[in-house]
Amino acid sequence: TVEQEATEAGATFTPWRRAPQARARDAERALIRDWEVKSPLAQVRQVGKLLFFGPASLHAADLSDAIGRHSPDVLIVDALLTGASAGAEHSGLPTAAVAPNVNMLRTPGVPPMGSGLRPRDGRVGRLRDAALHRLNDALMGTGTLNETRRELGLEPVGSLEQSIRRAHRVILLTSEAFDFAPTANVIVGDDPEQ
Secondary structure: OOHHHHHHOOOOOOOOOOOOOOOOOOHHHOOOOHHHOOOHHHHHHHHHHHHHHOOHHHHHHHHHHHHHHHOOOOEEEEOOOHHHHHHHHHHOOOEEEEEOOOOOOOOOOOOOOOOOOOOOOHHHHHHHHHHHHHHHHHHHOOOOHHHHHHHOOOOOOOOHHHHHOOOOEEEEOOOOOOOOOOOOOOOOOOOOOO
């Protein structure tokens, strides 16, 4: 869907060859058809299966092919495409995971992504957010991602967040007008406790 904009900006565009892609910006050809799923819990599972984890091996293979063709010095991957992130990690190249949407990382004072909740201070807010993060992790799982990671000789991860934090840098492209401002600095890096 971004081929024209990418080439107009002077970038070389290489489409996914195996991995699913949206070829149009209309609802009829959408990869994730969340309006067809009535339950919010089923929506979390659907996104995990169809986007984050299900096509992991396909994204990793396509990225590996692109690295072979273009010989990049650094990689910038969509943080939500865990297979691309695994392929980037396997390559050993410096990698930035970019989140071009809301913050999906655990951040003190910010409720979990997709919860629709407002921030809540104090112990009750921290307990609520921690419980919802665990629920999201359990509902979403990791699908086939860890099979892909094992095939690439990488350690398994326990969640989307752990996959994202494997990158050398995580860049959040959001704003206070679109997302909640954290009550503490967002720290990203190799330490999964951060």
